[in-house]
Amino acid sequence: MQTITLNNGVTMPQLGFGVYQIPNEQTAEAVYQAIKVGYRLIDTASIYGNEKETGEGIKRAITDGIVTRKDLFVTSKLFILQAPEEKATQTINQSLETMGLDYLDLYLIHQPYGDVYGAWRAMVSAQKEGKLRAIGISNFKSAKMIEFVGLNEVKPQINQIEVNPWNQRIEDEEWHEKYGVQIEAWAPFAEGRHDLFTNSVLSDIGKKYQKSVGQVVLRWLMQRGAVALAKSVRPERMAENFDIFDFELSQEDLHTIAQLDRKESAFFDHDAPQQVEWFMNRMLETE
Numbered sequence: 540m541q542t543i544t545l546n547n548g549v550t551m552p553q554l555g556f557g558v559y560q561i562p563n564e565q566t567a568e569a570v571y572q573a574i575k576v577g578y579r580l581i582d583t584a585s586i587y588g589n590e591k592e593t594g595e596g597i598k599r600a601i602t603d604g605i606v607t608r609k610d611l612f613v614t615s616k617l618f619i620l621q622a623p624e625e626k627a628t629q630t631i632n633q634s635l636e637t638m639g640l641d642y643l644d645l646y647l648i649h650q651p652y653g654d655v656y657g658a659w660r661a662m663v664s665a666q667k668e669g670k671l672r673a674i675g676i677s678n679f680k681s682a683k684m685i686e687f688v689g690l691n692e693v694k695p696q697i698n699q700i701e702v703n704p705w706n707q708r709i710e711d712e713e714w715h716e717k718y719g720v721q722i723e724a725w726a727p728f729a730e731g732r733h734d735l736f737t738n739s740v741l742s743d744i745g746k747k748y749q750k751s752v753g754q755v756v757l758r759w760l761m762q763r764g765a766v767a768l769a770k771s772v773r774p775e776r777m778a779e780n781f782d783i784f785d786f787e788l789s790q791e792d793l794h795t796i797a798q799l800d801r802k803e804s805a806f807f808d809h810d811a812p813q814q815v816e817w818f819m820n821r822m823l824e825t826e
């Protein structure tokens with residue numbers, strides 16, 4: 540597995556498995572199967588409601604001798620918090636307890652709202668205590684990331700943002716490189732939006748290497764130096780998405796893929812009032 544070294548020296552797998560929208564009753568099995576396929580980076584979040592089942596899948600893989608805890612790189616995230624630092628500390632401890640783990644490899648501020656500075660102080664303390672190996676942010680636009688780096692002593696190791704062929708984030712990549720913050724791509728397939736899996740440009744590139752559209756997209760992200768998270772509940776697709784380390788896209792392919800960029804989210808704008816309203820309602824539901 541290819542790895543990436545973060546700005547605090549911690550290394551992480553470049554390709555990972557995400558559990559967003561996997562129903563609770565399927566999550567433990569999906570995580571177990573993903574580890575069996577070879578994934579070592581597992582991504583969940585408190586708001587996904589499946590931290591417990593994610594922990595169960597991990598525990599089963601360790602008990603069965605497929606991996607040790609050290610082989611894995613486990614991520615969770617805290618959602619928007621009304622009361623800041625102490626609440627964030629409680630949330631971190633709660634994530635650990637729910638997942639049945641002594642430490643997490645990566646913990647992220649899920650959304651750029653609420654008291655992100657108080658949450659960050661709690662995360663920095665937890666990192667010093669050894670509860671979190673790496674810490675970062677998610678869904679921060681580049682301007683907000685720059686402000687956050689500038690106003691904190693410890694800078695985030697990761698910013699987990701939407702990156703896919705429709706929303707390539709080329710300029711954001713440049714800003715993140717400048718500030719030493721690693722980009723981690725969520726929804727690399729844009730969850731199939733705009734008919735991604737049948738797109739003729741991507742499938743024609745795939746045919747040259749006997750690879751699927753999904754494999755071309757993940758390979759493109761690997762060659763861009765991004766960490767990428769793919770989700771599937773089907774073991775055959777998990778294996779397909781993992782089988783991307785035996786071919787290389789040419790410069791011409793990369794140039795062709797660059798033409799697909801729509802420079803806008805395939806989902807929503809994180810700053811749109813109705814979206815922020817939705818986040819705030821989710822926050823109140825989780826109180």
Ligand SMILES: NC(=O)c1ccc[n+]([C@@H]2O[C@H](COP(=O)([O-])OP(=O)(O)OC[C@H]3O[C@@H](n4cnc5c(N)ncnc54)[C@H](OP(=O)(O)O)[C@@H]3O)[C@@H](O)[C@H]2O)c1
Nearest residue numbers: 557558559582725726727728729730753768769770771772
């Ligand atoms: N930080 C954030 O705000 C944020 C937001 C969204 C996502 N994420 C993270 O990023 C991870 C990935 O994003 P995502 O789950 O939203 O979307 P995604 O990985 O872009 O797409 C997942 C969808 O693609 C299908 N799929 C997967 N592999 C396929 C293949 N080879 N061929 C055809 N279809 C395939 C899956 O269906 P099946 O399951 O039926 O195979 C599923 O419907 C999440 O699980 C989560 O960990 C983070």
